Amino acid sequence: MPTRRTVLSTLSAGVLAAGGLVAATPAPVWAAESSPVGYASLNGGTSGGSSSTVVTVTTAAALKSALSSGTSQTVRVSGLITISGMYSVASNKTVIGVGASSGITGGGFNLSGVRNVIIRNLVFRNASDDSINVQEGSTNIWIDHNDLANGYDGLIDIKRGSDYITVSWNRLHDHDKSMLLGHSDDNASQDLGKLRVTYKHNWFDGTNQRHPRVRFANPVHVLNNYYSNIGSYGVASTMNAGVFVERNYFENVANPTVTQTGDSDPGNIKVLNNYKVNSGTEQVRNGASVAAIPYSYTPQANNTVKATVVAGAGTGKI
Template sequence: MSELDVPAAAVSRRRLLGGAAAGAVGVAGAVLLGQGSAQAAFETSPVGYASMNGGTSGGSASTVVTVSSASALQSALSSGTSQTVRINGLISISGMYNVASNKTIIGVGSGSGITGGGFNLSGVRNIIIRNLVFRNANDDSINVQTNTTNVWIDHNDLASGYDGLIDIKRGSDFITVSWNRLHNHDKSMLLGHDDGNASQDLGHLRVTYVHNWFEGTGQRHPRVRFANPVHVLNNYYSNIGSYGVCSTMNAGVFVERNYFENVGSPTITQTGDSDPGNLKVLNNYKVNSGTEQVRNGASVAAIPYSYTPQANNTVKATVTAGAGTGKI
């Protein structure tokens, strides 16, 4: 039996005996995902793509501002200062608030965040968004666009938005989306906004989706254009309305060791008017779920970082225990 298929506890022991700390990120961006739920839910730095390209450290930990009003939040997010922005309470905002580079945005407790609007990351770098509630956005809840790089979106609870909950587009790159709970929504995560945007998107849109919980959502978990490779690893899909993961426009998506429960179409390779994409699967765990669609898996590029995935049959318990707010 290879290390990729051993139980989570055994992988954890093996890694720890080798000297690596639980949840750590190595110099090459190694993802240590084999730990049990109590350990794996508490990474203090991003795994996967957000650990590459110089890494994602967010704003200064020594410059901290705590906000509890819309005006204070908008000012803190748009400031040119590298800082940590702590959101205290559920703040009602209107529209999309722009986020400047070098920010850590984190909720206080399990119920802090925003309602009525969303965050816009455009042409910026080095952003961390953690432990926040997003509700009732009048557009996207989190919109990452225009060559934004090095973003870590982790341990948030997102629901009931107007458009996407987490959309990534327009040449953005080196992003990790981890340990988020998405529910009460249709179009969850778009990666690549338009079939005609190849000139900006090819060679970019590299994203790791890991340990997220898609609970009763409709589609786009994610829905991908152009990007290759995209890594969809160790996520839990429960009671999905339309489809799980979709690859289009010659994208390359690797869907590995996820847990699909009550999902009629775990993976598809075409939707809407888009040309088909490439998709390969490995050892996904399915309960009352349909057949995975695959296409030209050899065209899906190799994942460029080292990692040890969690055993597929343990993903549900780990993700339901660790995803969302109040866990870090």
């Protein structure tokens, strides 16, 4: 896996937030983490595929074969590969782009019932369905430093009882429905107690809605993301979900958070120290019903999030 970049920081002051010990960081900080922060670090952690078994692919056929192989390995994607439909990704894989412009166009990745997968530094364009679809109880997934745009449906959708996932440092743009968490109001039996996801340091750049749109999960952690020029809303919590929206930077966002959308029942949102520029007031509901975040983490000071995320999110930054 890529080595950790140097972290630029100042001394941190300890504070207590969200039920866990955290340290507030006042100065801009960004680094390509060598391991995930948040939920993907729990439940045994997320290490991805073997770093000693490496295959580099340049064609659709080679990519499809490598992704579906039962071998624990690192799959290096070189160039922008045109695919059709959804390619299945097996357990114990690290899928990583070479340089800043490698990835896929025309299709997407499907992670179904798998464990321990890392997807990093990839461009996703023009998917015929979802760009990345995580479903059927997949666990320990880390989606990091990708650039996603112009998909047909969701850019990163997580559903059907999937759990222990971190979505970090991605840039999403030129798209409507960005990130769904929980696909249906009728799926409580599979989703309750699951769908625990950390969203941190992502850049939602002119996208319209679902950043994320949450059902059932509690708690979901939305930390230090940058929302710029959002069309409909930022974060939505429905179906009694619990979402902690902490120290994000909202710029030109009329509705930073909403507690109901579509036909779904309302959900719960707790907010803490979000920074707003030309943006509306967050909606909150029954904040005491949002559970405590179960891991330690270091939040960044809210007013520095924009510069840090613009510098660090997307491809070519690891």
